[in-house]
Amino acid sequence: MSKVKYYYDSETLSYRKIERKKRRTLKYITLFLSAAALFGFFFVFIASQYFESPKEKALNRELQNLKLNFELLNKKFDEAEAVLANVEDRDNNIYRLYFEANPIPEEQRKAGFGGVNRYKKFEGYDNSKLIIESNKRIDKLQKRIVVQSKSLDEIAILAKEKEKLLASIPAIQPIRNEDLTRMASGFGMRTDPFTKARKMHWGMDFTAPRGTPIYASGDGIVIRADNGAAGYGNHIRIDHGYGYVSLYAHMYKYNVRKNQKVKRGDLIGFVGSTGRSEAPHLHYEVFKDDQRINPLNFYYGSLTAEEFNELLKHASLENQSLD
Structure with missing residues (x-):
């Protein structure tokens, strides 16, 4: 009350x-x-x-966690970009240089995205700048990876072609050193065994007993295996591609036939003395783009430095050829 x-x-x-x-x-x-x-x-x-409510505290913790993840992501971007930059540098200055391919310009590798604003949907938020910059870095990194991937595909093709070229070049001596009697005559002006006049000797003469194995000096296709060329007797010609052809003359018999594919080191025939020949030997020639060149320049695949120097000494002597 x-x-x-x-x-x-x-x-x-x-x-x-x-x-x-x-x-x-x-x-x-x-x-x-x-x-x-x-x-x-x-x-x-x-x-x-x-003061923060429990919900606000949870949201703020989540926001701080996202910011931390963005910072970690940007550090990973830095690492990825550094690795990619190293690959790009080696690609331009080693791989593409070795395979005689033009380097990829820097502006092509790191070109941006012009025209339409691709990041408009990320605008208007508290952390828009962070989100937009991260997405830009992702897009640029992806583009650089695509450019580099295409470049490496090209390098792989060039490497296969280079490997094929290196396997095709006539790069070994067609008769093994242990089978040789002597190196009779080299490329250059020599005395003709029949006329005794000095004339150009277009190949190298390897003296060996009749029946000594003769090996293909590079990968290729046999384009001739006959005795239809004057002076050569039984002979073989191998087309190695890339403008290279090797010729093996005065053979005793063949071990291959026309249009047969051969690999470097395959047995293709045996030493003889057919055609215009004074004694059993192999007359060996190399053509590049239909021009005869000195076979001595191509023996990097089978001789040691000492063996090559010895061969060079004998091949340089202006003696009498055997054909």
Whole structure:
């Protein structure tokens, strides 16, 4: 039960009961509630500025984790770009140089993406700049990888072609050193055994007993195995491709036939003395683009340095040829 309050009336010299008006009471209540609501609003507002709710804490932790992951991702970008730059450098300055291919220009490797804004969808966020830069780096890295991948595909093709070229060049001596009697005559001006006049000797003469094995000096296809060329007797010609042809003359007999594919080191025939020949030997010639060249320049595949020097010494002597 609420207390009754009185006040002293000086006019009547008596105590009178205080009557509370309902309107005033309602006003006080309304004022109190408004003040309470206003205080609550300010409290919530201030609290929200300085204190985090559990949900906000969780979201902020997630945001910090994403930022950390972005930083780690950018470090991985740095590492990937450094590795790719090293591969690009070796590609331009070693691989492509070795295989005689033009280097890929830097602007082609690192070209950007012009025209339409590809990153508009990432704009308008608190971390838009970070997201956009990361996506740009991904796109540029992907493009550089594609360019490098295509370059390596090209290098692989060139390497196969180079390997084929190296296997095709007539690069070994057609008769093994242990089977030779002697190196009779080399490429150059020599005395003709029949006329005794000096004339150009277009090949190399390897003296060996009749029946000594003769080997293909490079991969290729036999284009002739006959005795239809004047002076050569039984002879073989192998087309090695790339403009190279090797010729083996004065043979005793063949071990291959026309249009047969041969590999370097395959047995193709045997030493004889057919055609214009003074004694059993192999007359060996090499053609490049239909021009005879010195076979001595191609023996890197079968001789040691000492053997080559010895061969060079004998081949340089201006003696009498055997054909």
